[in-house]
Amino acid sequence: MSITYLEAIREAQAKLLRDDDRVFIYGQDVGGNFGGAFKATKGLAKEFPGRVLNAPISEDAMVGTAIGAALQGMRPIVEMQFADFSSIALNQILNNAGTHYWRTNIPIPITVRLPSGGTKGSGPFHSQSMESLYAHYPGLVVMTPATVEDAYTMLIEAVAIDDPVVYCEHKYLYYHLKADRLPTEGLPIGKARIAREGRDLTIVTYSAMLHESLTVAEEFANEGLEIEVVDLRTVKPLDTDTVLASVARTGRLLCVGESFPWGGATAEVIARVTAEGFHLLDAAPARINAKDTPIPYHPNLWSAHRPSAKTIAEKARNLLRE
Amino acid sequence: MSITYLEAIREAQAKLLRDDDRVFIYGQDVGGNFGGAFKATKGLAKEFPGRVLNAPISEDAMVGTAIGAALQGMRPIVEMQFADFSSIALNQILNNAGTHYWRTNIPIPITVRLPSGGTKGSGPFHSQSMESLYAHYPGLVVMTPATVEDAYTMLIEAVAIDDPVVYCEHKYLYYHLKADRLPTEGLPIGKARIAREGRDLTIVTYSAMLHESLTVAEEFANEGLEIEVVDLRTVKPLDTDTVLASVARTGRLLCVGESFPWGGATAEVIARVTAEGFHLLDAAPARINAKDTPIPYHPNLWSAHRPSAKTIAEKARNLLRE
Amino acid sequence: MLQAAQRSEKKTKGKKTAPHERYLEAYRWMLQTRVFEDKLASLYRGGLITGGVYVGRGQEAISAACGMFLQKGDIFAPLIRDQAGRSAFGEPLIDVARTYLGSRQGPMRGRDGNIHRGKPGQGQLAMISHLGAMISVTVGVLLAKKFKGETGFVGLTTIGEGGMQSGATHEGMNIAAVEQVPLVLVATNNHYAYSTPNDREFACTDLVDRAKGYGFEGYTVDGTDLAACLDVIGGAVKRARAGRPPQLVVASVLRLAGHGEHDDASYITDEIKREPFAQDCLKCAEKVIVDLNLADAETLKKWRDEAAAEVENAVATAQKEAAPEAGEEDWCAISMRHLVDQIP
Amino acid sequence: MLQAAQRSEKKTKGKKTAPHERYLEAYRWMLQTRVFEDKLASLYRGGLITGGVYVGRGQEAISAACGMFLQKGDIFAPLIRDQAGRSAFGEPLIDVARTYLGSRQGPMRGRDGNIHRGKPGQGQLAMISHLGAMISVTVGVLLAKKFKGETGFVGLTTIGEGGMQSGATHEGMNIAAVEQVPLVLVATNNHYAYSTPNDREFACTDLVDRAKGYGFEGYTVDGTDLAACLDVIGGAVKRARAGRPPQLVVASVLRLAGHGEHDDASYITDEIKREPFAQDCLKCAEKVIVDLNLADAETLKKWRDEAAAEVENAVATAQKEAAPEAGEEDWCAISMRHLVDQIP
Ligand SMILES: Cc1ncc(C[n+]2csc(CCOP(=O)(O)OP(=O)(O)O)c2C)c(N)n1
Ligand SMILES: Cc1ncc(C[n+]2csc(CCOP(=O)(O)OP(=O)(O)O)c2C)c(N)n1
Numbered sequence A, B: 001m002s003i004t005y006l007e008a009i010r011e012a013q014a015k016l017l018r019d020d021d022r023v024f025i026y027g028q029d030v031g032g033n034f035g036g037a038f039k040a041t042k043g044l045a046k047e048f049p050g051r052v053l054n055a056p057i058s059e060d061a062m063v064g065t066a067i068g069a070a071l072q073g074m075r076p077i078v079e080m081q082f083a084d085f086s087s088i089a090l091n092q093i094l095n096n097a098g099t100h101y102w103r104t105n106i107p108i109p110i111t112v113r114l115p116s117g118g119t120k121g122s123g124p125f126h127s128q129s130m131e132s133l134y135a136h137y138p139g140l141v142v143m144t145p146a147t148v149e150d151a152y153t154m155l156i157e158a159v160a161i162d163d164p165v166v167y168c169e170h171k172y173l174y175y176h177l178k179a180d181r182l183p184t185e186g187l188p189i190g191k192a193r194i195a196r197e198g199r200d201l202t203i204v205t206y207s208a209m210l211h212e213s214l215t216v217a218e219e220f221a222n223e224g225l226e227i228e229v230v231d232l233r234t235v236k237p238l239d240t241d242t243v244l245a246s247v248a249r250t251g252r253l254l255c256v257g258e259s260f261p262w263g264g265a266t267a268e269v270i271a272r273v274t275a276e277g278f279h280l281l282d283a284a285p286a287r288i289n290a291k292d293t294p295i296p297y298h299p300n301l302w303s304a305h306r307p308s309a310k311t312i313a314e315k316a317r318n319l320l321r322e
Numbered sequence C, D: 001m002l003q004a005a006q007r008s009e010k011k012t013k014g015k016k017t018a019p020h021e022r023y024l025e026a027y028r029w030m031l032q033t034r035v036f037e038d039k040l041a042s043l044y045r046g047g048l049i050t051g052g053v054y055v056g057r058g059q060e061a062i063s064a065a066c067g068m069f070l071q072k073g074d075i076f077a078p079l080i081r082d083q084a085g086r087s088a089f090g091e092p093l094i095d096v097a098r099t100y101l102g103s104r105q106g107p108m109r110g111r112d113g114n115i116h117r118g119k120p121g122q123g124q125l126a127m128i129s130h131l132g133a134m135i136s137v138t139v140g141v142l143l144a145k146k147f148k149g150e151t152g153f154v155g156l157t158t159i160g161e162g163g164m165q166s167g168a169t170h171e172g173m174n175i176a177a178v179e180q181v182p183l184v185l186v187a188t189n190n191h192y193a194y195s196t197p198n199d200r201e202f203a204c205t206d207l208v209d210r211a212k213g214y215g216f217e218g219y220t221v222d223g224t225d226l227a228a229c230l231d232v233i234g235g236a237v238k239r240a241r242a243g244r245p246p247q248l249v250v251a252s253v254l255r256l257a258g259h260g261e262h263d264d265a266s267y268i269t270d271e272i273k274r275e276p277f278a279q280d281c282l283k284c285a286e287k288v289i290v291d292l293n294l295a296d297a298e299t300l301k302k303w304r305d306e307a308a309a310e311v312e313n314a315v316a317t318a319q320k321e322a323a324p325e326a327g328e329e330d331w332c333a334i335s336m337r338h339l340v341d342q343i344p
């Protein structure tokens, strides 16, 4: 048997609906026989009548509705059709869900699924990685699963968490990533994972960039250079300890993210490592992100806009030379 | 004569309306005899009939309308009543204004004024500093003036810039900051300013935190410790060169910002300085931001939530000890 | 006799008189609110309240009516000018005093202030400032109740004519109708959004004309007339409870105060102050009570004194209470402690 | 005879027949669009187009009519299913082919694709995906023209029944009415938003009922009937141009394709396919032309051949053109070079 990242997301939701009658799914086109723009809810409306509901094109109200339902004890999962459209719901996510516990002592257990990241030909409005907007504000847990196993267990955990979770699933991984089976358990939420051990350089990354980074690590291994790759799994909370421990072993840090370059997860990792582990560093920490322009449509441009094994390798090589 | 930060903003707008008939102001309550929630447009509707227009409570459409008018050759200034409400307009700002030049080769010269930052008793929804959300995305210039002079010249420049500008004006500075006269010229946009020279530590900051930082610098000067204070003025573009040059002089870096701690301007400065000036640093770079919770209403909590001269001094002292 | 509501879209026959007891009860909430808010305003002027004070002067009738028909299990999501409704719904005055005065013991514990308060566990949602945002949240609560098989409940939420123009209001109203939840939306046109008059807010003849476009049932009411408010809002709540489509009630009044107590409202024109909707609903109700002899002068005075005493008591209590202290504060934006991000 | 539009809110007398020349011109835009979009779909199936292909099959009549009445100086802000209107407005086929095929010479230079194109300098705005966002932008352009003292212009923008539910649409419509700009909003109810049928989108009887609540004038039209489309949209454009309030036209059709060409649309029910609004507007127009003998068979064939040739030509040209290359790209999101942030 083989299961994709996308199927894992579907299976997690099936399990959640099966095991917990507080769970329902709300989003555009998730219901009927259709099962969502990416089929992440395929078959679920039929299997769980009345619990997988099509929403109007009203992202603000979709999240508002979920917040209300959560207040009433439900565990809603909101599917954005593309992460990019969550800009319309951002106010409800940041200012309503994100502040509610602080204000009232009552947490809001909603999970907002954001089909994120680039695929070729998707252009400026269907390719965005928005984790850094959500992580910047207080009150949210922001997940960025990079593997089939994490896609599955972390989504289950997301719904179990009493606080609002922004779950960034990567569209490129939907079909490209396969596993043999679904795990029964994952690492605890908030723990980063050493995806590959190494001693010469630490790459800290998450989501689709994990795989580009692992490719680079394999390539370098042929030359006897061992890159340690840390998969953050959640960018908030961010597991500074695991990152620091890795940098302590390697002395070198490269952060890789697919989102825009100003601020965001890679800058945050560097700020933490340099604050707490300055003496551990043998060279200047580096980062690589997408370019500071909207995400281009054409594959030629798109593949140059985001980091790739090639550009990561280049940076890594420079870093190892220092 | 003495002129406040707020008056400078009003005067800049008066000058803009006077000198350039492409300029108009659009925002809630900016018109009539009222002149805006903070009086930043006081008297302008009367002086410039038909050019200072009250908008409905429709932030998305306010910015959309400004974009359209800009396309038609106008130079709109949009006033958000509070920065916090720009969350409703974020989609138009990031995805429409911010991408337009890249997509079509036609820039969108709008200026969105965000009354930003905390004052006591304003609470979670009337105190936010949102520069980091806007700077993260491509396509925008993000200004954060910290002085009366900059408030004035930078707003005039903002409107002259062909690209969309998010102009973050700090509400605490509105009345607290006074200057003798308005300048005729300012530093070029994109240049940071050495607000105070020093040799022992560089504080990089912007907006209201400049003044807390300067207070600390004065205090330390009594002890013979000279802090150099860099006022970024714009967080995007961010003047890495000036910051690096300062760190080259002092060997120590502390970044101070009022917004939330994850990601954002302070992390960005650290990532840049460590990437390009790692060897310049004699100690781990540090940062201080607001706490990672919504901004509290009560003055006791509010003043502990944001950085203050006291907490900045503490951090600075630790850093100087290293 | 008590004047009945005018209904714009549907003409219904029904009782034209609210029961006197209900009228008097509502009046007492109005009175208490007026006394309380006058006190808050005076504390503000005395520098004893930080931030802002936002009162519902002139809107007490409509607001009281909003609270009067809600029962245990119902949901109330009030906004800025809803003190009377909040009280009628069950919010103790001490909660308000504590929130305004920043007492650590208030429902918001000094973390949020003034009108930004609620007890969601008891059905009173805590508004965020962004106007319109609470409508879909109310819909969500009602939807969840439906999921759980509860019946006979309603949710009532309020908005100003200004807030009606926000995208969130539109999306929330539409979803309410799509999901056919028992929602009552009471929109009070007090003719200003802060300083902005109606003609810069919307261009339809009457906001109640929005109802049909969502599949709501729409009614208008003279917000200066308590009996009409009770009649129309009571009717809307009843219909929502009975499973009719979502209800929109548009009330007409004038805001008889500044936007907040910092605002002298000098932009409010003399002309509009002479409009019938500019009457003070509290005085109108008092006149009805006196004219119809529903309560004697002594009783009225007793009520006023009682209200004053309650208000003084609440304020005095809250004023004695400790303010929150930063050092004792639990600086955690999420409830699950092991997931708190430890930012160095 | 050509069937006239049904108007819901206002009954007006007027010419019931569009002039034949106009009808035939519109038909030719429809035809060219159909041929072109069939070609795009087949290129997509052949793997020659990256991303998606979104066609207006079944909506060509309404879309063509949108383009037909606009003049130089007018503004058109089309959405996904508006090829016919774009062409009628003046967009050359080569722009479309270049955008779909990612040619560097296209108006979007490979930076954006498919329907995300425009030439704002020539009055055709470039949509962003977020539905409803272009309405207020169109309002802004019109407002600026008003500021500058221009007269006699209009702006026309389109939306689906799904997009009507977005907050941006609401805010944009309201602002149009407040500012009294000459806007025509054509909302096409093609009975699905992607896979979602009307009953999960809105709950009013007819979306035209929204008009009154904004102070728009509202009309409905049978989108399968080209003459009706020309009549109603022509009328709306005329009224807007003459200074009447903003106009809402709600057209009824069925989307006769997938949401995009990747979508087999198997969720579209057989029942709905039998509805009168499910007819193919192109076939209906052809039948009218044949029945009324507006053009002979030979002419029709000639038109079809001409359309095919134009389409082949545009596609062949674009296919020969160079793709954008990353190395030659100007990676700048802002126009003022000295303000570009140099991120290390
Ligand atoms: C989305 C949003 N924009 C701006 C504001 C700032 N604001 C607070 S109250 C107010 C006026 C509200 O007017 P209305 O809805 O008519 O209510 P009223 O104050 O008249 O009761 C404004 C603009 C806000 N709260 N939310
Ligand atoms: C705000 C927003 N949310 C979601 C989407 C994704 N999306 C693209 S087209 C579409 C369906 C649009 O339906 P409708 O408005 O009826 O237009 P139609 O496709 O039927 O012509 C959706 C949901 C979007 N473009 N914008």
Ligand SMILES: [Mg+2]
Pocket: C160, C161, C162, C188, C189, C190, C191, C192, C193, C194
């Ligand atoms: Mg009002």
Ligand SMILES: [Mg+2]
Pocket: D160, D161, D162, D188, D189, D190, D191, D192, D193, D194
């Ligand atoms: Mg549709």
